[in-house]
Amino acid sequence: MYVNSINYFRGISIIFIVFGHCIYLVDYNFNSILGYTIQNLTQGGTSFFVFISGFLFHHIFYKKFEFKRFMIKKTKYILVPYLVLSTIPIVYLLLEICISGILSSNTLSLRYEELLAFPIFRHYLTGVDHSFSGYWYIPFIMIVFAMSPLFVRFIKLKLKTSILITLFLLICSVFIHKSLEGIEYNVFSVFQNVFYFSPIYLFGIISSENKNILHSKIKGKEFYILSIALSLAIFQAYIGELGNYHKDPFTFGGIDLMIIQKILLCLFFMIFLNRFENYKLRFLEIIAANSFGVFFIHGIVIWVIGILKWKLDFSFTSNSFILYCMVASLVFFISLIITLFIKRIFPNYSRYLVGS
DSSP states (O other): OOOHHHHHHHHHHHHHHHHHHTTTTTTOOOOSHHHHHHHHHHTTTHHHHHHHHHHHIIIIISTTOOHHHHHHHHIIIIIHHHHHHHHHHHHHHHHHHHHHHHHSSOOHHHHHHHHHTSOHHHHHHHSOSSOOTTTTHHHHHHHHHHTHHHHHHHHTSOHHHHHHHHHHHHHHHHHHOBOOOGGGOOHHHHHHHHHHHHHHHHHHHHHHHTHHHHHHHHTTOHHHHHHHHHHHHHHHHHTTOOSSOBOOTTSOOOOOHHHHHHHHHHHHHHHHHGGGTTSOOHHHHHHHHTHHHHHHHHHHHHHHHHHHHHHHTOOOOTTOHHHHHHHHHHHHHHHHHHHHHHHHHOTTTHHHHTOO
């Protein structure tokens, strides 16, 4: 059965993701508890996608699960557009190396060595290193999909056992944290993220298995859950913790409150949006139907704006929350329009190009 509420949650999730990635684009420097709290709430929206993936794995794929067909579908509609779009910054950076070499006094051998040293494999595997915002998610989630037989066995466990496993992994995650980003991101970082996000994925599975119980027990009380999540975001701001926690896996960096906050928000949205299960929220339906397209395209839009800022030596008025909302909204709607345009021009191939 189609679950409208989860579909609406997907639409809300991509809004969180885009707004979270636009924070640094607009040179917004948070200098208040309120500003820090907003950063803690908007960033980490990828956790919502992970939860939804776990929920839908049980709801859609589990009963008639066929690993080969499942992976072929995910490869066609998630991995292929990722490989296509990730090639854009690779080609750009390679051309930049060639052009800068031609314009400078570098010898041909030096340019050749620089081209050979360019980390193409790592770029595709990690989705970062000059790539588009959020692209690290695709290699990570493809590994999660490849682990699906383990999740099938997980679903067959008794509820008490599955909850204990999820709680144990969550305790591990709050100490492991997400992997480092940028040039410090490497092959092993992908697997660190797989481990870090696994309790959220399992929580999505458990929530799907027990959605009727959760709705009956928590309905009407979801705003208590929201208040706890908001309190965590405020507390993070108060102690100076901003956004996602990043570190090497085996060094101590405190307790990651972001993952707990995001799990609480997942539960809140799941219960809250259920009241709209029989409503047609057309705007959210459009966003949800094109969420993967927006995910893939918004990174390009942010990347292009970032290049223009650098080339033109331009910067936004700093510390303007209104400007941040305007720019983030503009990035979101440009990404949505481009996605819809590609779907109109290439109706039979758009899912291979932008995932929608």
